Amino acid sequence: MSIDAETARKVAKLARIRVEEDELSALAGEFNTILGFIEQLQTVDVEGVEPMTSVTPQRLKRRADTVTDGDRQAAVLANAPDAREGFFAVPKVVE
Template sequence: MSVDTDTVKRVAKLARIAIDEEAANRMTGELNAILGFVEQLNEVDVTGVEPLTSVIPVAMRLRVDEVTDGNKAADIVANAPAQADSFFMVPKVVE
């Protein structure tokens, strides 16, 4: 895959980035170099290689997956100017 100057200008317009002709030409070369590197990575044979999440083996800590309300309702509304039964009280805005 190759990127041309028109594609760079279109992407810059979509991203709302103002670029001049010189910058578009420079970015075309840079993006083509990046895409060339990605194509090289696609050629690497990775059969039998397991994906890594870390360079050292680390066991993830697990917790019990249970549904709770957090038991923090009182803490959450503690600084509210008005509250009732762990709910925020707000002024009526629609009549």
């Protein structure tokens, strides 16, 4: 797959990036370099390689998936600079 200047223009527009006309060919070249690297990665044999979540072997900590009521409204609102009627009170930002 090859990216030309017109495709680079479309990608820049979709990404909402302003690219000058004289820079489109350089951007297309960068896209082609990235796509070439992706094609190179496609040739790597990964048969039998297990997926990893980290480069160091570790197990994620697990907790019981239980539903709790919470019931900590007073403790949470104690941190608020201003609380009214059980809610955080914030200054009005829209007139």
